[in-house]
Amino acid sequence: MSTTLEEIAKHAGVSRSTVSRVMNDHPNVDQETRARVRSVAESLNYQPNVAARSLAAGRTHILGLVIPMGVSALFSDPYFPLLIQGIASACNANEHSVMLWLAEPEYERRTIRQVLQGGLIDGVILASALMDDPMLEALRKRGLPFILVGRHPTDNEVSYVDVDNVNSAREMVAYLLRLGHKRVATIAGPNNMIAGADRLQGYLLALRNRGIAANPALIVEADFTEEGGYIAMQRLVPHAPDAVFVASDAMAVGALRALREAGLRVPEDIALAGFDDIPFAARADPPLTTVRQPIQRMGTLAAETLIDLISHPQPQPRRIVLPTELLIRESSGPPIGR
Amino acid sequence: MSTTLEEIAKHAGVSRSTVSRVMNDHPNVDQETRARVRSVAESLNYQPNVAARSLAAGRTHILGLVIPMGVSALFSDPYFPLLIQGIASACNANEHSVMLWLAEPEYERRTIRQVLQGGLIDGVILASALMDDPMLEALRKRGLPFILVGRHPTDNEVSYVDVDNVNSAREMVAYLLRLGHKRVATIAGPNNMIAGADRLQGYLLALRNRGIAANPALIVEADFTEEGGYIAMQRLVPHAPDAVFVASDAMAVGALRALREAGLRVPEDIALAGFDDIPFAARADPPLTTVRQPIQRMGTLAAETLIDLISHPQPQPRRIVLPTELLIRESSGPPIGR
DNA sequence: TGCTATTATGGGAGCGCTCCCACGAGATTT
C-alpha cells in the first residue's frame, strides 16, 4: 500500500538506517548517497508513516488545537476562523499538521485524556482558555509543550500570544472621554473569559485616570454575541449613556441594531466603539470605530512559537504581545461641544 | 509516562491480549474479567496509544477534514465554523478525533500526500470540493473511505451529504416570480464551486418554468463574500431588477449595503432573497428572506456516515440530501400589484 | 464414555520507524 523505508532502501541499494538518516537530515551521510536516496524517495512518492514514527521516536509533527466550547457562541464571530487559518497556514509552511478539539464541557475529561495521552500530539495550542480551565492544569502537569492564545490572568509561567487588551481598551475609552463624553458606558465580555475581564479592566482604568467614578448602571456584561450586545444595549439605553465602549464588534453590531430600534442616532445621539475589527466593522452603518487586533497573525505566531518550543525546550515561558491599532471611523463621531 | 496495556494486564492479573479484547469490545471475555479490567483501566486513567494502535491495526479513530482554501473568503462567513462544530460534535460523541487541513493551493501536493499516506487517518471529509479537485481523484485512487459535504457534479460514485441546492434555489426564485416580479436578477456564487453552480441552475430553471428567457445582464457572478455581493449589486443596479436572488446571505448583506447607498429601498423598490440563513440574516435591516440549510447537521451527518462507512464498507455510495426551508421575511416584500 | 464444538485465555509475531551499537575504511595523530 504505502511505501516504506525498507523499500526505498532496497531501491537505493542502501540500508533502512541510511534512508532514515536522510529523511531526518542527520549528518554523516555521503552527499551522493543522500541525493540518490532523496530521488528514489521522491520518485516512489514516499511519505513516512506518522504512526510508526511516533511510536519509535515520540515525535509526530502534529499540533493539537483546543478550543473550549463552553461559549459556543464564539464560533459565530470570525475570530476563530481567522485564528485557525493563521495556525493552519503556519503548519503548512512548517510541515506540521493540526488536530482539532472543540472541547465540549460534557466530554471534558475524555478530551483531556485524548489530548494528553494519545501520544500523537507534540504540543498544544489552547485558544481562549477560561479562567480556571482544567485543560491548562492538565497540560502543565503532563509536561507537554503548550502555548495559550490569550494570556492567563494568574499563571505567569506559561507561554502565550496575546494583544494588550487592557491598554487597548483603556486607550479607546480614553479617546471617547477626550471627545468630551461624560457618561461612557461599556458592554463587557463574559467575566470568566480573560479577554472579557481585561477589556473591562481597561475601561475602568481609563475612567480612573480621569478621576471619574465607575457607575455600575453603565456596565453591562454580555456574551460576545450579536444577540447579547443587542440585549445589553437595550438595558443600557434607559441610563442615557452618551458613548459606549463595546468589548467586541459582534456585540457592537447588536448594539447598533438596538439603538436604531430605540430611535437613537449614531454618532449624533450616542457614540459607539467596538473591539476586534472584524471584516464587517468597516461596512456597518455607520462604520465602526474599533480596535484592530491581528487575529490571524496571532494564530501563525502561536503555531510557530510552539513548534520552536517543541524542538528547543526552555524553562522560561515565551510571552508575545502584539500591537493593536485604534481605528477611528464614523461611529464615534467628532468631539462634542460643551 | 503513559499507562500501557501491559501494565493494566499486570494490575488486573490477566494477559495483554485479554485487556486488548476488553478495550475493543471483543466477545469471548468473561463478564467478571471484563469488569475487573475495565475498572483497573479506569483507575489508572488508561488511554490507548493511538500511534501503536494505528501501526498494529491500521485504524486510528481519526477523521481528516479537508477544506480547500482556494476560496479563503469562505472562512469569513459562518458556514465553516458551523460545519466544523457539527463534525467535531459527532466525533466527540463517537470517540473519534479530527485532523484539520486547510488545503492551500501552494501546498496541495504535500497536503494530499500527508492526508493519504501518513497512515493516521481512517477516512476523510472533504468540504466543498472544487469542480475538479485533485484531492478527490487522489482519495478515490487510494481507496480511503471519504465523504463529500456538497455533492459532486459529475461523479456519482461518491458518497455525500448535501442539500438540494438546485431545487431550493428554484423554489425561492419561483416565489419571487409569484410575487409578481418581472425582472428577477441573481448574484451567483463562483462557478467552480458546486453549490454556486447549482444555485444558478435553480435560478435558470425557475425562469424557464415560467417561460422567461434568462437575461445575461441580470446574472452576476461573485465570490460568496460580503464585499463580492456589494460589488455585484452595484453592477446590477443600472439594469433595474425588481428582485434579486442572492446565492448566499453573506453576499446578500453586501447587496443590502449597496442598495442602501444607491438610495433604493428594500423591499419597496427591490425585493431581496438570500441563501443559508446565517444567524445575522434574521437581524439584518430588513430581515432577510432566505433558504435555511442545516449546516451543523450536515457536518454531524457527514461524520457519522463516514464513521459508519469505515467500519462497514459498502460498494454503493451513500447520498444524503437534507431538506431546506424557505424563510419568508421582510426583505422579499408582499405581492406587488400590476 | 468418548468425541467434537465452544469459550476464555496467553503468548508470539510483526506493523514501520528511530535509536543505539558495531564495524570497516580512510584520515589523522603519536
Place this chain on the structure above:
DNA sequence: AAATCTCGTGGGAGCGCTCCCATAATAGCA
C-alpha cells in the same frame, strides 16, 4: 609503524498495540 579518531554504513532492539494461533477448560451431543 602502530594507535587513535573520524566518517559512512548496516543491523538489532523495541516503541505499544492488534491479530493469529495454541492451549486449556468447559459444554454439547452421539
